[in-house]
Amino acid sequence: MDPFSDTYLPWFILREIPDLGNILYKQLICRFLSPENVLIAPAHQLESIAGIPPRVIKEIRGYKKYIGKAQSELDQVYRHGVKIVTMTQDAYPSLLKEIHDPPPFLTYAGTLDAKAPCISIVGSRKPTAYGLNTAKNLSFCMASNGFQVVSGMARGIDTAAHQGALKACGKTIAVLGSGLNRIYPKENSSLFSDIQNKGAVISEFKLNCDPYPQNFPIRNRIIAGLSTGTLVVEAAQRSGSLITARLAGEYNREVFAVPGSIQSKKSRGTHFLLKQGAKLVENEMDILDELHQFVHVHPLVQTDSQGKKRKKNPPLMDKELGLVYKHLDPYPKHIDLIIESTRMDTGLVSANLLDLELKGLVLRHPGNYFSLSEE
Numbered sequence: 625m626d627p628f629s630d631t632y633l634p635w636f637i638l639r640e641i642p643d644l645g646n647i648l649y650k651q652l653i654c655r656f657l658s659p660e661n662v663l664i665a666p667a668h669q670l671e672s673i674a675g676i677p678p679r680v681i682k683e684i685r686g687y688k689k690y691i692g693k694a695q696s697e698l699d700q701v702y703r704h705g706v707k708i709v710t711m712t713q714d715a716y717p718s719l720l721k722e723i724h725d726p727p728p729f730l731t732y733a734g735t736l737d738a739k740a741p742c743i744s745i746v747g748s749r750k751p752t753a754y755g756l757n758t759a760k761n762l763s764f765c766m767a768s769n770g771f772q773v774v775s776g777m778a779r780g781i782d783t784a785a786h787q788g789a790l791k792a793c794g795k796t797i798a799v800l801g802s803g804l805n806r807i808y809p810k811e812n813s814s815l816f817s818d819i820q821n822k823g824a825v826i827s828e829f830k831l832n833c834d835p836y837p838q839n840f841p842i843r844n845r846i847i848a849g850l851s852t853g854t855l856v857v858e859a860a861q862r863s864g865s866l867i868t869a870r871l872a873g874e875y876n877r878e879v880f881a882v883p884g885s886i887q888s889k890k891s892r893g894t895h896f897l898l899k900q901g902a903k904l905v906e907n908e909m910d911i912l913d914e915l916h917q918f919v920h921v922h923p924l925v926q927t928d929s930q931g932k933k934r935k936k937n938p939p940l941m942d943k944e945l946g947l948v949y950k951h952l953d954p955y956p957k958h959i960d961l962i963i964e965s966t967r968m969d970t971g972l973v974s975a976n977l978l979d980l981e982l983k984g985l986v987l988r989h990p991g992n993y994f995s996l997s998e999e
Contacts, residue, residue: 629698632708634659635729636694641683646725648676653711653728663687700831706731706804714738723849723875727828733804733816734824737772737795741918742850743911744774744872746865747781747857748890753987753995754955755781755858755890758882760788762855765908767794771918772823774799774850776843777812781857781865786819795823797850801843802835803827844868852915853878855905859893866893869902878914880905885955944968948976949996952986956993 638649638659651673656662662670663684670681701708709715710729717738720726730736743766745759763773763785773789775782777798789796798819802808804827807816819825828846829839844867848854854872856879859865869879881902884891898904905911941949951957951965963973977994980986987997 629695632701632710632729633691633694633698634663635708635710636698637687637690638662638684639728640690640694641680641687643677643680644683646727648673648680649728650711650724650726651676658712659728697830701731704805704831706733706831707736708732709736717742717850719852719877720846720849723845725845726849727846730826730828731804731831732824732826734820734822736797736824736826740770740772740795741852741915742774742797743771743915744847744851744854744868745781745785745857746775746847746854746868747859748863748865749778749780749782750890751780751784751858752884752888752890752956753989754884755882756784757954757995757997759784759857760791762857762882762905762908762911763788763796764792764794766911767792767796769908769912770794771915772797774847776801776840776847777808777815777819777825779809779812783812783815785857786815790818790822793822797823798825799843799846799850800825800827800829800835801839803829803831803833805831806834808835840864841867845871848872848875848877851877852918853880853911855880855882855911856894856897856902857882858884858888858890859897860889861892861896863893866897869897878903878911880911880914882906944972945976945979948973949980949985952980952994952996954996956987956989956995959992959994962994 652662655673656665667681667685670676670684708729708731711721711726715736715738745763747755747759759781767773767789772795773785774797775785777800786796786798796819807813816825841864844864848868848871854869854877856865856869872879879897879902881894881897882905884894903914947966951962963970966973977986981988985997987995
C-alpha cells in the first residue's frame with residue numbers, strides 16, 4: 625500500500641459505511657482517535673458509543689467489502705492532484721471542527737490556511753447591482769484586513785464576494801455543493817482557477833458528485849462553520865443564505881446583514897435577520913468593530929497615518945454632470961426620481977446619465993433605472 629492510501633484509505637472506507645453520518649463519525653474518531661482503530665474495534669467497544677445503531681456496528685465489522693469502492697475514489701483523488709485534510713490533522717480548520725457535525729475530511733484544490741480568520745459573505749443568486757457592488761466592496765475591505773472571504777462560488781453575491789477578495793490580493797475559500805470535478809456553475813470555471821491560485825476550493829462530496837439541490841443546504845454549514853462571522857448582503861425571504869445565517873447563530877458566531885430598499889424583495893431576508901438581532905452593516909467598520917481581535921491590515925492596501933483606507937478622489941466633472949452624479953447612489957434609482965431631485969430638464973438629465981455611463985461611473989438597469997458603479 626502506498627503512503628497516500630495508507631494515510632487516507634481508512635477515512636474513505638468509513639465514509640462508505642451506510643447510515644454513518646458526520647455526527648456519529650465524529651463521535652467514533654473522538655473515542656477511538658483514528659478510523660483505523662474504529663475499523664478494528666470489537667463490537668462491544670463500538671456499542672459504547674451512544675446512539676450507534678446495531679446495523680452500523682455490523683457494517684463496520686464487515687468493512688472489507690467497502691475497500692474496493694473506497695480505494696477507487698481515493699485513486700481518482702490522487703490522479704487529479706486533489707489534496708485531503710482530515711479532522712485529526714493540524715491543517716484542518718479549528719472552528720469547523722467545533723461544530724457538531726463537521727466533515728470528517730475535506731478534499732481541496734489550492735492552499736488551505738487554517739490560521740487566518742474567515743468571514744463568510746453570502747446572498748442572492750440574482751442580486752441587484754447594489755447587492756453586487758456592496759458584496760464586492762465589503763469583501764475587498766475584509767480581505768484587505770487579513771480575513772479569508774468564504775462563500776459558495778454560486779452566481780450573484782457569492783461570485784462578487786470571491787472577486788472582491790481576489791481584487792484585494794487577499795485569500796478566499798469557495799465551498800462547493802458538488803465534487804471538485806463538477807464545477808458549478810460552469811461559467812465560474814475561470815473563477816475556480818483564480819480562487820485555487822489565491823486560496824482554496826473545498827468540498828466534502830465525492831470527486832464526481834453532481835451539484836444536487838440537497839447538497840447546498842448541507843454545504844452551508846461548512847461556510848458558517850469555517851467563519852468567525854457571516855454577512856448576508858441580499859436575500860429573499862426563502863433563501864439558502866438565511867440557512868447559513870441561522871447556522872452561524874447556532875454556532876455562536878456573529879451574524880451581519882446589509883439593509884436594502886423596503887421595496888426590494890431581495891432585501892426581505894436581510895431585513896428579517898436585522899429584526900432577529902443581526903448586526904446592521906453600512907460599511908466594513910461595522911464588521912471590524914465586532915471582530916477587531918482578528919484584524920490584520922493587508923500590506924497592499926494604502927492607508928493614512930491613522931490606519932484608515934484612503935478614499936478615492938471624486939471624479940472631476942462640470943456643474944450639471946456633478947449634480948446628476950450627486951443624486952445617484954449604489955441602489956438603482958428611476959430616472960423620474962433623478963429628474964425630480966435635480967430639478968433639471970429631462971433631456972439634460974438623460975444626456976448626463978449617458979455621459980456618466982460612458983465614463984464607467986454609472987450603471988444602467990432595465991426600466992430606466994440607474995445606479996453608481998463602485999468599481
